Amino acid sequence: MRTLLMVLGGVIAATGLLPAADAPVENTTITVEGMHCAGCAKNLSTKLKAVKCVKGAEVDLATKTAKITPADKEKVSPKALWETVVKAGYKPTKLVGPSGTFTETPGA
Numbered sequence: 001m002r003t004l005l006m007v008l009g010g011v012i013a014a015t016g017l018l019p020a021a022d023a024p025v026e027n028t029t030i031t032v033e034g035m036h037c038a039g040c041a042k043n044l045s046t047k048l049k050a051v052k053c054v055k056g057a058e059v060d061l062a063t064k065t066a067k068i069t070p071a072d073k074e075k076v077s078p079k080a081l082w083e084t085v086v087k088a089g090y091k092p093t094k095l096v097g098p099s100g101t102f103t104e105t106p107g108a
């Protein structure tokens with residue numbers, strides 16, 4: 001099963017449906033546990049938008065993800081985003097962005 005998934009992933013990447021592995025990642029996606037309703041999602045979105053250099057933040061309650069878009073040519077601190085989620089009262093479990101992938105508070 002695992003091998004099949006890897007093959008499928010390769011086919012999808014080769015057909016260009018997904019960005020190639022070396023394409024620059026600009027957005028940051030955070031997996032967030034602990035949101036219960038649309039109010040939670042809106043609250044978190046507002047707080048993430050207030051972080052330095054953030055242009056947009058879309059929080060999806062169903063998929064438990066927050067997608068953060070940086071302002072033009074700016075780099076958003078993964079640590080600042082992670083801490084914003086924690087301060088808002090939710091639990092970040094994974095952050096994927098230009099600086100890498102984190103499953104605990106990023107160092108900078």
Ligand SMILES: [Cu+2]
Nearest residue numbers: 036037039040
């Ligand atoms: Cu709520």
